[in-house]
Amino acid sequence: MLYFLTKAYHCHTIWGFIWGAGWRRVPYLQPMSYEELFSRRRAPRGHYVFTDFDRMSAYEIQCAATVAETLKAADPAIRIYNHPLEVLERTPLLSRLQQVGINDFGVWRLDQGHRPSSYPVFIRAEDDCMRPDTGLLHNEAELDLALQDMKKRGIPLKRRIAVQYHAQSSPDGYFRKYGGINIGGKLVLQHILRNTEWYVKRGQVERDANSEREFLELFDNYEEHAEVLAKVFATAGIDYGRADYGFVDGRLQVFEINTNPTIPKLRKRRDRYARLRPTMLEAFEAMNQPPHSGGKPVPFELPKPVFERFPPVNWRMRNYKAGYWLMAASTLLRDPSI
Template identity: 30%
Template sequence: MLAFVLSEDHQYAVRDVLETRPHGLHKRIFILSYTEFLSLPELPVATYLFLDIERLTPPKYAGSIARLDALLEKRPDLRVLNRPDQIVDRMETMSRLHAAGINEFRLVPIDTPASELRFPVFLRGVQDHEGPKSQLLHNADELAAAIAALPSPRGYGITEYIDARNADGLHEKRSYMRIGDRLFPAARDVSLHWVCKGEYTDPAGVPQPEEEIAFLRGEQDMEVMRRAFDVAGIEYGRADYAVVNGHPQIFEINTNPWLEPPENVPAKARRGAQLIIDNYLDGLTALDTKSGIPRPEWVAVPGALTLPARILQRRSLVHKVLRVFGRLHWETRVMGRLRRMRIL
């Protein structure tokens, strides 16, 4: 059994795959919000995967650590991926990767003196996944002007630019995903622009489906990527990176990555998208098998909090009904049927 714990507003990142196709994990998965993890008097017996930790408020962060400790007192045999108290923010993650000699570039605080930077640089949010917040900045004056243009410098950092162009002169971004002990390639995107978005609607994108398939079927960069995940302390997530002078350079590691369903992408990209989904489901299946938990079970855990309830929408109402009747592990199958009926 597997239990995902993540913010309610970002559960689409796992639901869009798990609810939309046949797989052997239906009736083997619980999907909980952090509010539920903190407030339910009983919790599932499962291997736990904590996602979206950077989005937690300080009270929920502290509460999640305390509740997890209480759960593990009851069931010390349970495996946990991404313990909240072992996941650090992006600034610290990038600092670790640089200190370990994996990254040659740095992400530094917004108030770092220009004299200490290697230009060009750009601004980016330190907690979001929205990419650069400025153009490339080539000197101290351009940097100062870009910072002054921000609504507030709070929540931003300065990233030293690296030239991620490949042998063809195109900007290439790769991705690897980790699920417990298993790593696999999860994307290869190419762009004419230095901001390689990896979006099919990006006019600067250069489709190379055959090259992506070859990358997805191989193990290129795996040794370095495993070390990067270990240095960051992340056991579930996706790392985006580029290879510069033969060395992977990590842009970020996202603990709640969204995988695009193959049916949503252009026809020429579907084989690659399907391969990524297949590897993802294989990784979850292997993790579930290692859990050794044969059937759904709940355990009473002390320390449940009384938290304000959100207004029930259609999806959350179905979720609550399944939970009340002890069938929450059926949710991915039930939600899938409701999607097909266009009720959700």
């Protein structure tokens, strides 16, 4: 069994993959919330993927590290992916990537009084996937005005960072953001988003013939990107996640790594998903090799003192599980061959 640990309110990512792949193809994938695991104080034996670090408190990450270390000590056959003691999150990762010469832009923690040494920059939350708090700031005067404005709007500096702007549009006028997913060491192109704005959250053009052709050509010739990304994931200590990146003057630049990425619904009838489906299924299957034989759950103690309490009942995860089994039953009735 391969257990995927997520926050309870963000478990739809792996459930969406299970629903899209078909329940008989991935019987070994078992989503579980941190809240459920921590409240039980017992971890089922199997392989584990730790995710969602940006949504966890420092105490929750300490608890996750305790679980990982306890599992390793109890059963060396258990494989731990994204060990909480090894994963670098956004700010330390971006700093490290600049130090090793992969990235060419800097990042500064504003709540520690650090000031950018290069401009332009933008301000954003360190643990967030939403738009930045500001547009591009071109000098210290604009930075000071932006900080004053944030204060008026009630936005605290805690866990706010200034990120140096480093992006470049292509000759066709689009900024491109690539998504390369690492599934236990197998690097796969997940998407290419194109937007006329420098901050690319969603693509403006995804379904025309040119975008489909561009994706398929890169998907079949991904070795050059994958070679750099392998170094990035090794630096980050991340075995499962998606790197979002772009290119500036031909150099690959990583913006972040999401350890709990949304995976496309592979049932969609598009050429790109026909290519993604077998590759991703094989990669997930490899993460579960060799399959763990199971056994008695491993008890663990949470670090003391316990500043946070974990709910004994996880209704959202239970609702997802109920929905999954209803979906599986209805699918099997429609097509017993699945």
